[in-house]
Amino acid sequence: xxxxxxxxxxxxxxxxxxxxxxxxxxxxxxxxxxxxxxxxxxxxxxxxxxxxxxxxxxxxxxxxxxxxxxxxxxxxxxxxxxxxxxxxxxxxxxxxxxxxxxxxxxxxxxxxxxxxxxxxxxxxxxxxxxxxxxxxxx
Numbered sequence: 001x002x003x004x005x006x007x008x009x010x011x012x013x014x015x016x017x018x019x020x021x022x023x024x025x026x027x028x029x030x031x032x033x034x035x036x037x038x039x040x041x042x043x044x045x046x047x048x049x050x051x052x053x054x055x056x057x058x059x060x061x062x063x064x065x066x067x068x069x070x071x072x073x074x075x076x077x078x079x080x081x082x083x084x085x086x087x088x089x090x091x092x093x094x095x096x097x098x099x100x101x102x103x104x105x106x107x108x109x110x111x112x113x114x115x116x117x118x119x120x121x122x123x124x125x126x127x128x129x130x131x132x133x134x135x136x137x138x
Contacts, residue, residue, distance in 0.1 A: 010075065012086045012137050016093055017071045019130030023097065024064050026123030030113045031058055060109040067096055083138070090134055097127055 032042060035057050042048045052058045071089055074081050099111035113120040 006080070006083070008137065009081050009083055009086045012134055013071055013075050013081060013089065015130060015134055015137070016086075016090055017068060017075070019127050020064065020068050020071065020093060020097075023123045023127045024061065024068060026119050027061055027064070027110070027113055028052065028058075030117040030120045031061065034113075034116065060106050063106045064096065067093065087138075090131070094131055097124070099124070 032048065035051070036042055039057070042051065052061070071093075074085065074089060096106065097110065098107060099114050100107035101111050102108070103111070110120075110124075114124060
């Protein structure tokens with residue numbers, strides 16, 4: 001039987017995951033629009049899924065996808081996550097979703113998405129609000 005994760009830790013990790021999923025969706029939508037503008041129209045869901053999984057155009061988003069999987073796995077661990085585990089994941093998420101014109105690949109591409117797409121800016125704003133709410137949930 002699994003040990004119970006403290007409710008507050010589970011709540012914080014779930015809020016983090018949900019916020020990151022919304023951001024991820026907004027960034028996927030943004031990249032899809034840019035791809036369709038610059039490369040070709042995406043005509044089927046299967047084509048889109050294949051592009052997201054395999055095309056270098058969408059490759060930068062895999063870092064965020066993998067981080068969301070890590071949060072999911074942490075929520076499902078046999079050994080329950082602690083408050084310090086949640087704090088570390090939140091801090092890593094905050095570092096990851098920091099756009100930068102001169103940063104690592106994800107940070108640069110995130111910055112570029114925010115420059116071209118108001119939806120990405122709004123999604124970033126919403127994620128910052130999630131981080132602020134998480135800070136009060138300790």
